[in-house]
Amino acid sequence: MIRGRGRQMETTERKTEVIATAVMGYGTIGSGVAEILEKNREEIIRKTGRELRLKYVLDLRDFPGSPVEDKVVHDLAVIVNDPDVRIVVETMGGVHPAYEFVRDCLLAGKHVATSNKALVAACGTELLQIAREKQVNFMFEASTGGGIPVIRTMYRCLSGEKLQEITGILNGTTNYILTKMDRFGETFESALKEAQDLGYAERNPEADVEGHDTCRKLAILTAMATGKEVDYQDIPTEGITAVTDVDFKYAEKLGKSIKLLGSSRIEDGRVTAFVAPVMIGPENPLYSVSDVYNGIVIKGNMLGVSMLYGSGAGKLPTASAVVADMIEAAQFMDENIPLGWTDEKQSVEALDQAVFRYFVRIGESGENAVRQAESQMGPGESVKIDGMAEFAFLTGPMTETEFNRRKAALESQLGGKGTILQVIRAE
Amino acid sequence: MIRGRGRQMETTERKTEVIATAVMGYGTIGSGVAEILEKNREEIIRKTGRELRLKYVLDLRDFPGSPVEDKVVHDLAVIVNDPDVRIVVETMGGVHPAYEFVRDCLLAGKHVATSNKALVAACGTELLQIAREKQVNFMFEASTGGGIPVIRTMYRCLSGEKLQEITGILNGTTNYILTKMDRFGETFESALKEAQDLGYAERNPEADVEGHDTCRKLAILTAMATGKEVDYQDIPTEGITAVTDVDFKYAEKLGKSIKLLGSSRIEDGRVTAFVAPVMIGPENPLYSVSDVYNGIVIKGNMLGVSMLYGSGAGKLPTASAVVADMIEAAQFMDENIPLGWTDEKQSVEALDQAVFRYFVRIGESGENAVRQAESQMGPGESVKIDGMAEFAFLTGPMTETEFNRRKAALESQLGGKGTILQVIRAE
Numbered sequence: 001m002i003r004g005r006g007r008q009m010e011t012t013e014r015k016t017e018v019i020a021t022a023v024m025g026y027g028t029i030g031s032g033v034a035e036i037l038e039k040n041r042e043e044i045i046r047k048t049g050r051e052l053r054l055k056y057v058l059d060l061r062d063f064p065g066s067p068v069e070d071k072v073v074h075d076l077a078v079i080v081n082d083p084d085v086r087i088v089v090e091t092m093g094g095v096h097p098a099y100e101f102v103r104d105c106l107l108a109g110k111h112v113a114t115s116n117k118a119l120v121a122a123c124g125t126e127l128l129q130i131a132r133e134k135q136v137n138f139m140f141e142a143s144t145g146g147g148i149p150v151i152r153t154m155y156r157c158l159s160g161e162k163l164q165e166i167t168g169i170l171n172g173t174t175n176y177i178l179t180k181m182d183r184f185g186e187t188f189e190s191a192l193k194e195a196q197d198l199g200y201a202e203r204n205p206e207a208d209v210e211g212h213d214t215c216r217k218l219a220i221l222t223a224m225a226t227g228k229e230v231d232y233q234d235i236p237t238e239g240i241t242a243v244t245d246v247d248f249k250y251a252e253k254l255g256k257s258i259k260l261l262g263s264s265r266i267e268d269g270r271v272t273a274f275v276a277p278v279m280i281g282p283e284n285p286l287y288s289v290s291d292v293y294n295g296i297v298i299k300g301n302m303l304g305v306s307m308l309y310g311s312g313a314g315k316l317p318t319a320s321a322v323v324a325d326m327i328e329a330a331q332f333m334d335e336n337i338p339l340g341w342t343d344e345k346q347s348v349e350a351l352d353q354a355v356f357r358y359f360v361r362i363g364e365s366g367e368n369a370v371r372q373a374e375s376q377m378g379p380g381e382s383v384k385i386d387g388m389a390e391f392a393f394l395t396g397p398m399t400e401t402e403f404n405r406r407k408a409a410l411e412s413q414l415g416g417k418g419t420i421l422q423v424i425r426a427e
Numbered sequence: 428m429i430r431g432r433g434r435q436m437e438t439t440e441r442k443t444e445v446i447a448t449a450v451m452g453y454g455t456i457g458s459g460v461a462e463i464l465e466k467n468r469e470e471i472i473r474k475t476g477r478e479l480r481l482k483y484v485l486d487l488r489d490f491p492g493s494p495v496e497d498k499v500v501h502d503l504a505v506i507v508n509d510p511d512v513r514i515v516v517e518t519m520g521g522v523h524p525a526y527e528f529v530r531d532c533l534l535a536g537k538h539v540a541t542s543n544k545a546l547v548a549a550c551g552t553e554l555l556q557i558a559r560e561k562q563v564n565f566m567f568e569a570s571t572g573g574g575i576p577v578i579r580t581m582y583r584c585l586s587g588e589k590l591q592e593i594t595g596i597l598n599g600t601t602n603y604i605l606t607k608m609d610r611f612g613e614t615f616e617s618a619l620k621e622a623q624d625l626g627y628a629e630r631n632p633e634a635d636v637e638g639h640d641t642c643r644k645l646a647i648l649t650a651m652a653t654g655k656e657v658d659y660q661d662i663p664t665e666g667i668t669a670v671t672d673v674d675f676k677y678a679e680k681l682g683k684s685i686k687l688l689g690s691s692r693i694e695d696g697r698v699t700a701f702v703a704p705v706m707i708g709p710e711n712p713l714y715s716v717s718d719v720y721n722g723i724v725i726k727g728n729m730l731g732v733s734m735l736y737g738s739g740a741g742k743l744p745t746a747s748a749v750v751a752d753m754i755e756a757a758q759f760m761d762e763n764i765p766l767g768w769t770d771e772k773q774s775v776e777a778l779d780q781a782v783f784r785y786f787v788r789i790g791e792s793g794e795n796a797v798r799q800a801e802s803q804m805g806p807g808e809s810v811k812i813d814g815m816a817e818f819a820f821l822t823g824p825m826t827e828t829e830f831n832r833r834k835a836a837l838e839s840q841l842g843g844k845g846t847i848l849q850v851i852r853a854e
Contacts, residue, residue, distance in 0.1 A: 036729050040587055046654065047586045047767045141584075147730045149584030156583050157568075157576030159474045160467055160750035227473065285736055288715035302463050302747040303574045306737030309712055311730065320729040323587040340474045 019330050020084040022056040025092030029115045032319025050330045080108045087329050090114040095122050106130045113325035115142035121216035125229040125343050135336050139325035144217040147317025148310040150296050154224045155339045161300030163225040167263040170217040172292035172312040173201045173208040174240050174260045179290045182257050187245045210239035211275040218262035228346035237275040250392045253383050256281045272349045279359050279426035351400050358395045358403050361422040365389045376410040446757050447511040449483040452519030456542045459746025477757045507535045514756050517541040522549050533557045540752035542569035548643035552656040552770050562763050566752035571644040574744025575737040577723050581651045582766045588727030590652040594690040597644040599719035599739040600628045600635040601687045606717045609684050614672045637666035638702040645689035655773035664702040677819045680810050683708045699776045706786050706853035778827045785822045788849040792816045803837040
């Protein structure tokens with residue numbers, strides 16, 4: 001009774017209640033969280049009637065001279081055993097020991113907000129289950145789409161919708177690389193190097209350019225949309241390393257661009273999902289999402305198409321999403337907010353029956369080859385670039401199975417493997 | 428105690444609780460709400476553990492043969508006096524009697540969700556105050572941006588942000604008209620007629636084309652951003668009736684388009700706001716928001732720029748936003764959700780010190796006139812269209828005061844009024 005009445009009174013009278021918090025991992029995002037709690041302190045109090053006060057920073061390092069110098073601890077137990085601490089932020093990254101730390105905090109009855117997509121994709125179902133049992137919240141807005149509030153939009157704003165599709169540009173690094181290739185005719189290698197020099201890409205860029213990062217984010221969004229656990233390893237994933245400057249030359253002629261998309265379609269409980277570069281035109285709202293920005297298109301059965309656009313990464317945007325989670329946790333201190341993500345498993349269908357158009361580059365330039373492509377691939381559009389001993393063909397819509405059959409037939413007609421230089425899915 | 432424990436148990440055990448609801452005004456949106464409650468019934472139960480059951484439809488008309496035939500009532504008192512009814516939807520439109528009906532429902536302790544921007548802009552502060560006193564909710568997601576969940580994003584997702592700017596394409600009708608003018612070189616009159624024929628524009632299109640609709644929506648968004656009441660009559664408002672096909676010819680040469688924007692900038696508690704056509708380029712994410720779609724850019728001090736994009740109008744998208752409000756009301760049945768919109772007044776500054784670039788068309792074509800424009804307007808860009816006895820000049824950024832001074836000087840130098848054919852703000 002005291003708890004119930006207490007909450008009601010706070011809401012009504014808006015007294016400033018101080019809530020102690022802790023940050024685990026004082027890297028880019030973790031220090032951003034500390035910065036926002038300090039800089040927007042008055043704003044947060046004004047809007048929520050609560051102050052989120054940073055009590056501990058858990059890190060292996062010390063930070064002499066920094067604003068959190070006197071808050072640093074090296075032992076998780078200090079946080080877990082301090083009943084004052086009600087909300088813990090995890091910004092360490094990686095699955096271990098982040099998983100163990102988060103689990104211990106939840107089991108100790110603390111709310112946890114994380115920016116760690118690897119953790120959420122791998123252990124989300126279990127951590128949500130523990131949070132439900134403990135009547136606290138495990139929150140992960142910052143794990144997907146950086147500062148874009150897509151997770152909260154899904155459970156707060158679209159709960160009356162039957163979601164039919166989620167398609168997004170979910171990785172800023174690859175979008176930056178593809179934007180450079182599109183606008184300035186750069187090769188993949190040179191655009192990657194530039195992204196690395198600017199700090200947008202890691203020295204080991206595999207997680208980004210091979211699509212693994214997009215894949216984990218898509219698994220999280222698909223779990224939110226279906227209410228079931230989605231294993232990210234079930235999602236067919238292609239990166240952008242095979243996309244070339246020549247492909248962009250053709251794309252320009254076709255009035256299109258190439259974007260790395262993560263996409264899930266949901267129909268009668270069946271899910272088809274993939275991560276791959278796709279050639280899209282200006283009629284797709286994701287076409288104009290450039291540079292390090294992210295965009296997420298959500299299609300609901302009543303709402304139709306909507307898109308969220310914003311900074312998909314970066315210290316302060318991502319930290320801002322963590323702080324939004326902390327604020328919601330502070331507003332629901334004694335309650336588990338149902339996100340609809342259960343421990344049922346959602347299977348992901350193979351792409352065989354998914355329908356795309358296909359952009360195909362063929363390493364022959366004679367009229368004969370063009371005629372053969374047109375006859376094997378059905379109605380479509382062929383494109384030539386002056387001075388190149390090849391041409392490209394954009395097919396009409398067909399299933400992957402159908403396309404693979406036609407492609408094999410064309411290859412054998414053209415005289416064997418190797419004559420098809422490139423295949424990129426298209427809209 | 429019983430109430431407190433009851434809520435907790437619902438959340439945990441997810442039993443289906445039936446909540447009786449009523450719709451006031453069975454027009455386009457009202458019937459859309461009834462349709463969604465029926466079509467997405469299972470989805471809503473699955474996600475919230477609650478069923479929203481339509482008990483009454485209040486309308487002057489009867490609807491024989493319709494699915495709500497047996498729910499129609501003609502007397503507000505039936506709804507107000509039925510303690511079963513916990514959530515009421517207002518989709519009548521207009522300020523009266525919508526205001527009286529909503530007030531009576533709130534006073535009777537019922538939650539109200541509305542799609543009525545005129546009502547929210549005119550009486551929002553008072554109705555929110557009544558809702559707070561009665562510990563219910565007055566919700567208006569559908570009043571702004573149709574299906575775009577911008578209101579909820581502001582109070583749920585961006586509560587840790589200091590909001591610095593809100594700029595949006597908030598009216599689908601005018602955006603459709605401007606898109607037609609841009610893409611097909613149509614005149615305003617012909618594009619308007621087309622919009623009317625398609626049912627996008629009313630027979631009396633004044634509220635849309637004069638910017639009044641955008642102005643009311645901007646006032647609502649600005650109140651949400653500042654937490655203070657904003658009088659929509661304080662916002663300088665220009666519509667699109669003076670925008671011509673010739674302006675779009677120049678815009679194309681400048682690589683820009685013309686959009687009707689509603690925009691508020693917030694700095695140190697001071698607000699500058701306006702509704703006006705503005706020439707924007709592809710670097711602005713609103714540039715690619717076309718046809719009847721809406722887009723809303725929100726700038727936060729930590730988040731940076733983000734945009735929400737979607738159907739700004741239409742039966743089902745708007746009704747979906749109403750249903751999202753109903754679902755949130757159902758989840759907070761005994762509680763007032765703080766939206767941060769207080770009854771303090773927010774003044775709106777005059778535009779004098781606001782900085783824009785200006786697109787100016789001058790009805791002379793001699794080299795002399797071009798030189799005079801360049802010398803009076805400072806550094807900028809002049810553009811000519813072959814065969815036209817006029818030219819245009821795009822100035823650099825300057826305050827409105829500064830521009831008006833320069834414009835008067837240029838006019839007097841060119842030989843008096845009438846030589847400046849058009850002025851449109853630009854980015």
